[in-house]
């Protein structure tokens with residue numbers, strides 16, 4: 421699937437991902453959902469493989485190898501799939517204005533959670549005097565992740581990134597509005613595939629990308645551009661957090677008490693690391709905030725499961741009582 425399109429999806433055939441084919445419009449059921457192999461109906465997203473019957477009608481959704489999800493705002497614990505079957509998540513952040521390390525950590529957690537490999541791309545290197553120094557700061561918080569520094573006008577770093585575009589690979593770009601995602605997609609595509617935000621006087625881009633779209637690139641790779649994610653609801657699961665913050669997780673493991681809250685308990689390895697400067701307060705706060713969100717989401721998810729369970733029992737009980745009464749049998 422290439423893109424959603426009001427009650428329908430735009431799709432390309434598996435052998436037509438060379439950028440030469442026009443996507444075809446396929447209508448989706450009114451609820452916008454498609455049955456997966458496990459019988460559950462889900463909303464198809466960009467990057468999904470959809471099966472069609474011989475008449476070209478939509479029949480089912482193939483299992484996803486990876487899926488990038490965001491938390492939707494609101495009381496329910498529904499998550500929204502932003503992209504499916506991706507291999508690499510490009511976490512795009514600008515060097516001008518200064519990169520936001522907390523946002524990079526948040527998006528890395530989102531990326532690890534997807535099952536794909538995160539790669540950080542720092543843009544607008546041509547606009548700052550010391551891109552190397554700034555890159556080093558980001559490398560220090562992006563553990564085990566490749567960090568690329570690019571400047572599109574000068575072409576800096578583009579070839580190194582292009583090495584990720586192996587045939588069959590699907591990449592998705594995430595990052596704040598104006599980070600330069602569309603510009604990057606165009607530079608990698610070697611042609612104008614996405615509209616670029618006009619530059620405003622304050623140096624920030626205008627919000628332009630309004631939809632997610634799969635763009636076939638030359639050489640057989642594909643790229644998904646996402647609209648600027650403002651305060652993206654990260655679905656922070658514990659494993660993804662432990663990967664993004666492997667340093668903090670290792671320290672927490674070394675605390676004397678397994679349930680240490682790191683708020684002054686004796687033998688707290690995190691406190692010791694904060695005091696010695698080995699762990700930055702900023703990084704600790706960033707981890708704690710995401711860990712709280714993860715715990716909150718887990719509780720909300722449990723609450724939803726319980727509510728669904730309750731509804732199921734209500735239904736079963738009602739059917740059972742109706743069965744007892746029998747159809748149209750007079751009550752005695």
Ligand SMILES: Nc1nc2c(ncn2[C@@H]2O[C@H](COP(=O)(O)OP(=O)(O)OP(=O)(O)O)[C@@H](O)[C@H]2O)c(=O)[nH]1
Nearest residue numbers: 544572597598599600601602603617625628629648
């Ligand atoms: N100097 C410089 N400007 C850049 C670079 N990359 C992007 N820009 C500019 O930054 C602005 C925003 O770029 P976009 O590519 O539209 O940003 P985006 O991340 O796609 O933004 P949304 O579509 O709103 O999510 C545009 O004016 C670009 O020309 C770069 O490497 N160097």
Ligand SMILES: [Zn+2]
Nearest residue numbers: 675680682688
């Ligand atoms: Zn502790």
